[in-house]
Amino acid sequence: MRLLIATDAWHPQVNGVVRSLEHMAQAGRGLGVDPVFLTHQDFPSLPLPGYPEIRLAYAARRKLEARLAAIAPTHIHIATEGTVGYAARRCCLAQGRPFTTSYHTRFPEYLAARAPVPQAWSYAWLRRFHGAASGTMVSTPSLERELTGRGFTNLMRWTRGVDTDLFRPQDSDALEGLRRPLFLFVGRLAVEKNVAAFLALDLPGTKVVVGDGPDRARLAALAPEARFLGTRTGVDLARIYAAADVFVFPSLTDTFGIVLLEALACGLPVAAYPVTGPVDVVGETGAGVLDADLRRAALAALSIPRARCREEALRYTWAESARQFYANVELAHQRGASRERTEKSTAAGMVELG
Known part of the structure; x- marks a missing residue:
């Protein structure tokens, strides 16, 4: 399999999509796969206003067709909905x-968090x-159920993994000298x-806040007592x-949250809202606390044994994630090729009848 992966999420971005x-x-x-990436680096691009690490590429049709011809992929995966x-x-x-x-x-x-665009319009486009x-x-059962309810079809499950050799108790x-308990956000x-x-x-x-992005200055001004450490990897x-x-995970919109697995693998209990991502990763495992009151969740998580968190993280591996991913690519490719053959056969039959 020579797989072309087209993605707008790529270096210098640091996020779950790029890591996955x-x-x-x-x-x-x-596994015998030859993966080739098609990213903004292959085309002229401009930084997204207010978010310069994200690049908006101008992928002209002729140049893209030439790239595809040169790569000659047997399979194609489109990872993002950008340019x-x-x-x-x-x-x-x-x-x-x-x-x-x-x-x-x-x-x-x-x-919708940035502009007055109705979510119904965006979901229709997606x-x-x-x-x-x-x-x-x-990535998760709850996301699959939600998108099915919104009219999405041909959904396939692809979980995520964590490097439990790197991320470990x-x-x-690293945080010596700071007053405990230490509540951490990474993202x-x-x-x-x-x-x-x-x-x-x-x-x-x-x-403690680890990460960077367009909102850093505003957030630092909101909480001058917090420690902002920048991007760490x-x-x-x-x-x-x-x-x-x-580990406090305040997001209400993430579809998974690889940082949840990284934290758990290090023996760090999770506090989060009961939403997609935390519900699937933490749920009723006992490795974290999910509560609409995030303060209550954070305080309750202090009593969770670190060994329980590590045990839960060991269920997730990048090897299993890759097995699912490439099986999905192959199955969907066969499905699409079969549909294409059927459509051509039907069209040919109609021509003969005509």
């Missing part, structure tokens, strides 16, 4: 190529975008992440998780 795709590519090479993803979709439809998509981001909610795919991958002095500092709700909580000890990030006491 990187892990899929790494695992794919061990690169839309251009790849348009090209696939014009050439009669089957393709898969994935639903990573709640764009209707994100857009239904049309994904409706042309032979399969659309979703350990003695760490992009943008309005849709609802970080302000975390910073507004009346909690003992210290709030790899071993550095793992040591911060291991040093904290509770």
Whole structure:
């Protein structure tokens, strides 16, 4: 399989989409898959106003067709609904190529948080975008149920994983000197992440924020007592998780939350709202507390044994995530190819009858 992955989410962005795709590519090479990425780096692009790490690419049709011809993929996956993803979709439809998509981001909610755009309009556009795919991958059962209720079809489950060798319980002095208990947030500092709700909580000890984004200055002004550490990755990030006491996940719009798994793998209990993502990852496992009162959840999570959190994280592996991903790609490709053959056969029959 030579798989083309078209994605608008790519470096220098640091987020769950990029990490998931990187892990899929790494695992794919061990499964006999040759993954090739098509990103904003392949085309002229401009920074998104107010969010410069996101690039808006101008993927001209002829240049895109030339790239596809040079890559010669056997399968195509469109990871995002941005300018690169839309251009790849348009090209696939014009050439009669089957393709898969994935639903990573709640764009209707994100857009509504920034502009007066009705969510119904955005969901209608997304239904049309994904409706042309032979399969659309979703990360959790609750998200699958929600999107089915909104009229999405051909949904396929694709869970996520965590590197439990990197993210593990350990003695760490990464947050030494800060007053305990230590309540940690890790993620992009943008309005849709609802970080302000975390910073507004009346909690003992210290709030620690890891990440960066367009909302950092506003959030820092809201909570001058909180510690903002900027973007951290790899071993550095793992040591911060291991040093904290509770991971607070205030998002109401994430479709999964890989940071939840990273925290749990380090033995860090989770406090979150009972919404898609936390409901599926934490749920009734005992590895965290879900409550509409986030302060109550954060305080209750302090009593959760760290070993229970680690035990839950061990259920998730990138190997299983990759197995699901590539099985979905192959199944959807066969489904799309079969549909294409049927449509051509029907068209030929009609011509003969005519």
